[in-house]
Amino acid sequence: MQYSVGVLLITFLGSLAALGLFLWSMSRGLFGSGEGAGRVIFAQREVGLVEDPAAGTAAAEERLQDVMNRTGHTGEFSVLTPEEADERAHLDASSRLPVLLALGGAVLWLVIASVFGLIASIKLHAPDWWVEQPWLTFGRIRPAHLNAVAYGWCSLAGLGIAIWLYPRLLRTPLVGSRTAAAGVALWFAGTTGGIAAILLGQSAGLEWLEFPWQVDVPLFVGGTLVGVALLRTLAQRRVPHLYVSVWYISAGLLWLPILLIVAKWPGIHFGVQQAAMNWWFGHNVLGLWFTPLGLAAIYYFLPKVLGKPIHSYHLSLVGFWTLAFFYSQVGGHHLIGGPVPGWLVTLSIVQSMMMIVPVVAVGINQHRTAHGHLSAMRHSPTLRFIVLGGMMYTLASIQGSMQSLRVVNTTTHFTHFTVAHAHLGLYGFFSLVMFGAMYFVMPRVLDWEWPYRRLIALHFWLVVGGFAVYFVGLSIGGWLQGMRMLDAARPFMESVTVTRPYLISRSVGGGFMTLGHLVFAVHFAAMMLRRGTRREGATLLRRPDRLTPRSAMPATPEPA
Amino acid sequence: MTGRHGEVGVFKLALGALAIIAFATGALVVLPYFTLHGVEAPAGLEPYTDAELRGRQSYIANGCIYCHSQQPRDPSVAPDMARGWGRPSVPGDYVYDRPHLLGTMRTGPDLFNIAVRQPSRDWHLGHLYQPRAYSPGSIMPAYPYLFERRRGPAVPGEVVVTLPPAFARDGERIVATQEALDLTAYLLSLDRSYPVRTVTP
Numbered sequence: 012m013q014y015s016v017g018v019l020l021i022t023f024l025g026s027l028a029a030l031g032l033f034l035w036s037m038s039r040g041l042f043g044s045g046e047g048a049g050r051v052i053f054a055q056r057e058v059g060l061v062e063d064p065a066a067g068t069a070a071a072e073e074r075l076q077d078v079m080n081r082t083g084h085t086g087e088f089s090v091l092t093p094e095e096a097d098e099r100a101h102l103d104a105s106s107r108l109p110v111l112l113a114l115g116g117a118v119l120w121l122v123i124a125s126v127f128g129l130i131a132s133i134k135l136h137a138p139d140w141w142v143e144q145p146w147l148t149f150g151r152i153r154p155a156h157l158n159a160v161a162y163g164w165c166s167l168a169g170l171g172i173a174i175w176l177y178p179r180l181l182r183t184p185l186v187g188s189r190t191a192a193a194g195v196a197l198w199f200a201g202t203t204g205g206i207a208a209i210l211l212g213q214s215a216g217l218e219w220l221e222f223p224w225q226v227d228v229p230l231f232v233g234g235t236l237v238g239v240a241l242l243r244t245l246a247q248r249r250v251p252h253l254y255v256s257v258w259y260i261s262a263g264l265l266w267l268p269i270l271l272i273v274a275k276w277p278g279i280h281f282g283v284q285q286a287a288m289n290w291w292f293g294h295n296v297l298g299l300w301f302t303p304l305g306l307a308a309i310y311y312f313l314p315k316v317l318g319k320p321i322h323s324y325h326l327s328l329v330g331f332w333t334l335a336f337f338y339s340q341v342g343g344h345h346l347i348g349g350p351v352p353g354w355l356v357t358l359s360i361v362q363s364m365m366m367i368v369p370v371v372a373v374g375i376n377q378h379r380t381a382h383g384h385l386s387a388m389r390h391s392p393t394l395r396f397i398v399l400g401g402m403m404y405t406l407a408s409i410q411g412s413m414q415s416l417r418v419v420n421t422t423t424h425f426t427h428f429t430v431a432h433a434h435l436g437l438y439g440f441f442s443l444v445m446f447g448a449m450y451f452v453m454p455r456v457l458d459w460e461w462p463y464r465r466l467i468a469l470h471f472w473l474v475v476g477g478f479a480v481y482f483v484g485l486s487i488g489g490w491l492q493g494m495r496m497l498d499a500a501r502p503f504m505e506s507v508t509v510t511r512p513y514l515i516s517r518s519v520g521g522g523f524m525t526l527g528h529l530v531f532a533v534h535f536a537a538m539m540l541r542r543g544t545r546r547e548g549a550t551l552l553r554r555p556d557r558l559t560p561r562s563a564m565p566a567t568p569e570p571a
Numbered sequence: 572m573t574g575r576h577g578e579v580g581v582f583k584l585a586l587g588a589l590a591i592i593a594f595a596t597g598a599l600v601v602l603p604y605f606t607l608h609g610v611e612a613p614a615g616l617e618p619y620t621d622a623e624l625r626g627r628q629s630y631i632a633n634g635c636i637y638c639h640s641q642q643p644r645d646p647s648v649a650p651d652m653a654r655g656w657g658r659p660s661v662p663g664d665y666v667y668d669r670p671h672l673l674g675t676m677r678t679g680p681d682l683f684n685i686a687v688r689q690p691s692r693d694w695h696l697g698h699l700y701q702p703r704a705y706s707p708g709s710i711m712p713a714y715p716y717l718f719e720r721r722r723g724p725a726v727p728g729e730v731v732v733t734l735p736p737a738f739a740r741d742g743e744r745i746v747a748t749q750e751a752l753d754l755t756a757y758l759l760s761l762d763r764s765y766p767v768r769t770v771t772p
Contacts, residue, residue, distance in 0.1 A: 134676070138702070144712045149712045150634020174688030212632030216670040245581065252581050261581075263590040269592055273600060282665035284600075284607045286673045291599035299592070335588060348644040349673060350660045352606060356602055358598060384747060421648055425677035457607035496677060503680050504708050512709075 026365050029336060048252035049324035052180065052315055054095040059086030059320045062392040064454035067464045075316075082384050086437065098182070103455045105184035106174050109191035110456050111539075113171030114449055118197045120163025123206075123527040125167070127156035132518045136511055146210040154221045155209045161219070161296070162202045165437060168445040169304035170195060170237055173260045175452050176311055177241050180257050181248035183438050187240035194236030196521050201229035217274075217285070219293040223377045224275045225396040231271055255327040262335065263303035270295050283350055288298035293306040297436065298338030302404075305441045306330075306373060308448045313380055316438045316451070317387060320381035330372035337365040344415035347424060363415035370408040379402045391465045396447025399475065401438030404557035410435065422497060427510060428489025428516075431482050438478060438524075446531070453538055462543025466534040470527050477523025480516055488513025525565070590642040612666040615765020619667055626757025629750050630672070633714070640674035641683040641761070657684035657763055664763050679711055686762040696732045696747050696757045717751035720744075730739070 050058060066072040076086055078285055091099075100527065109196075109443045133154040134140060141147045185191065205222035214221040222230070240262065245257070274292040314321045320329055343351065343359030381398055388395045410432055412422050423429055450467065454460060461467060488510040495506035537543065612618075619627065628766070645659040652658060660683055666673060689695060699703060700718050702711040717725040720743050722766065725731070728751060732745040747755075 059596060134712060138710045138712050142715055145633070145716045148633055148714070148716075151632075153636060153637050188772060214634070214682055215630055216631035216636070216672065218636070218675060220764070253584075257630055258584055261584060265585060265588050266592055269596075273596060279604075279672075281673055282602045282607065282610075282668050283673075285669070285671040286665075288600045289602040289671065291595065295592075332587065335591045338595075339591055340598055345675060346673070348648040349642045350662050350664070355599065425675065427678075429675070491631040497649055499653040504706070507678070507710055508708055514710075569616065 019093075023221075026337065026361065028132075030333060030368065048254060049314075049320040049327075050256050051250050052311060053254045053318075054091050056089055057091050057318070058320060059084065059089035059318050060091055061086070061316060061387075061391075063393050063451060065392045065450035066390060067459055067460065071390060075387055076318075078387045078390060079318060079384060080136070082386070084317070084384065086318055087322055089318070095261070099179070099458070100417070102178040102182065102184055103175070103180050106188060106191070108458050109183075109185075109195050110171050110175045110452065112192050112199075112457075113167045113174060113429050114453070115535075115539070116195065117445075118169060118201065118532050119162050119165035120159050120167060122530050122532050124156055124164050124520075125528045126157035127152050129518065129521050129525050131156050132514070132521050133469050136514045137524045142315050146182070148406045148412065150215075150325065153211050154218075155206050156216060158209060158218070158221055159206055160220070161301075162198075162205065165301055167195070167198065167202075169263075169301065169308075169441075169448065170198065170234075172308050172445065172448045172452065173264075173304060174237065174241065175456070175568055176256055176307065177244050180254045181244055181564065182250050182306070183248050185240060186243040191240035193239050194233040194238075197229045197233030197236065198210070199233075201226055201233060204229070213249070217289050219296060220274055220289065224277055226277045227271055227542055231268060231371055234264070234267055234271075238268075254311070255321075255324065255331060256311045258331050259307035260424050262331075263456065265300040266303075267540045270299065277374070285345065286346060286349070287351055287355060288343040290396050292342070293345065294342035295339055298334070298341070301437065302338070303336065304445045305400070307372075309377065309397055309404075311446055312393055312397050312451055313377060313401070316391050316397070317380065317384055319380060319384075320456065322376050326372050326376050330369045330376065333365070333372065334369035337362045337369065337500040341366065341411075343416065344420065345419060346417075347420045360415050360417070363412050366408060366412050370405055370412075373396060373401075374405040382523050392471070393447045393469060395452040396443045396450065400443035400447060401439050403443060404436060407432065407436040407440050422493035423489065424493075425496070425514070426489040427485050428493060429486035434478070434485075435482055439482070442565070443474075446474075449535075453535070457538060457541070459538060459541055460544055461534065463534060466530055470531045470534070473527030473530060477520045477525075477527060478491070479520070481520030481524065484513045484516035484520065488517075523560035531560065605718055607662050610662045610666060613661075613663045613765055613767045616664065616666070617760075618759060620757040623760045624757075626751075626755065626760075627672075629754040630757055631670070633754075635682075636672050636674045636676075638678035638711070639674050639680070639682045640677055642673045643681055643683055651681060652746035653681070655684075655688055656681040657687065658767075659667065660763065661767050663767060679709075682758070682761055684761060684763055686759045687764050690759065692759060693733055693753050696730070696751060697734050697742050697759050699734055699754070701734065701738055701750060704721070704735050714751075717748055717754065719746045719748060721746050 048531050059079075061072065061075045063075060065081050080086060120155060130141070130147070130151055134149045134152070144152070174185065174191055177183075201222075205226040208226055209221050213223055215223050241260070247262065270292055274288060275535040310321060310327060341359050343355045344363050347356050347360070349356075352493075377398075385398070388398055414429070414432060415421055423432075450461065491509045491513075492506045495501050495509055496503070506549055598658075620750050633724065642660050643656040644706075646652050664683075665673075694705065694716075698706065700707040703713075721729075722743055725744070730747040732747060733739075734745065737740045
């Protein structure tokens, strides 16, 4: 016990020192440039102009602009010149192929994963339903759901948005569009193989790492190909500053292959050591892959839609480095009370609490940026999803830090409470942000309006309402389950019976979420088939009267 | 000037990102590797037999881990011992476990010592075929695909499941497949009641 306290104190002081060092180097400009970098996502005099291609009509985008003008952020003197608009249209066009492949694949997996999830959920309160087929048993459908969500939906959506963001953030057309497209295709193929393996009973047996290692090879190569295309684009960039979203995406693309190689290398991990590795991976794939991709999207779309630079660029960098440092060590809190070395668990608990630093940094930044303009959410579908997703990020992270405390963890560990928490992060935060980003990106990629605006609203309310039911119910059920389990005077079966109504409510909520995803998928397909009307007016970047020959583009855009 | 500044930024970013992941990997993967590498199996722990290993694969394939943990906790943390789940586990208990199956959920009870609580093969076979025949209120899935329903004269060597009368059907017998027998063999190997030296973490 003395030893544990010592480790706790040392890691705490070490972490504080590291944080201080980062802050100091930041103030000395060692880790990036100042506030100017926050304006790099805007054209020279664009700050003040809103942009949301999902707003629907020119009139709708006009209303969004009105809100911003009224709430003290006027775009009266702002302009996006025809040349700048044309340049941006060229940039958006450069990534069309891989972006469409990735986002299309993501939506396909979203639907499949939702159906898997719903089946798994129902099976927990109807255990004799669909039991004759091995591939449909709970123990296979449930990991198939998780992996289809993580590697199918979330990763492909994140990759698609990252590929689309790079040319815009670097003001450089995507270099190697086909390389990236091949990478996306390989990733899709690898995921398909992995899900098939799980359903056929060939799981590798580790949570978050169920894919057999042979299947991870195409995933690894695919991710690397996308990374190569983005790296080549980065090398040819024409911006003076690297925007924070570039930091997040680049670091994520650097971290993921390392995580995969260390975790999947056959034959080196054993017993309890493998359990520690398992949760080093399980938490880092969230913290160093999905979180950076999600935050990169928020840091771009929130200011871009509002036409207002992020509140504090420095703070966003503090958030980046502290996230990387603290989040990468929290995995051990999944093994509290387990047969692992005490110092490992203690280290992870300390760093879980330190996670409050990056979370507050991101939260304050988002809040200060959107503050006073929340009515803009009414006119911008993108903003609605992104702002809500950002709030869920803060909630999920604070909840995660609390859950790592031994007193809380003892109750919530091994229960459905943890499952609810996982969904707050990967669904409430990440998936909502991806929905918002996709509503913004698709009209730019296809030069086409979202055909049915009401479907966007329907999608929003179905998934938000469904998720509220899912999360609240399952959290209560999980907590009660934990309380019953800790009470030795009660038979174990009571911890099962007490959850049943909440498991049913989870199926109801999950049903609404699935329905929302079907609405989204249908709308997405209609968009791809170019149903509805051609785009018009202000939401169209590349108007015929704005088109200029490519050679007329400014060679180097001026720094803001 | 802008170009050079940017280069330094990219370089520092990559270096910082790599340093951080290296530190975390060192703490959570490499250090446990070295501290746990020399751990030896307790005297009372036998390696798995071939049948048990096949059964372990079946345990993995059918996802038992998503509802059952294999890590009884210390009495100071939770009443796992009072529930009969066994003494707190130690790293040595897992020496033969590849992959590890510690688990993160207890929708059902911990199974690290299930063979101590339920040493009967017949019980396990019947329970796998229909959990609710033995444990009313259970939400564990039934696994009929691990069994065959047969009619007609008995075949020598077949293992017939004896179900409680309310769940048995006339003229039909439930025969365990090899996979069911292997899985049961694995479950019956889960007995860590041998003594271990308690190590202070």
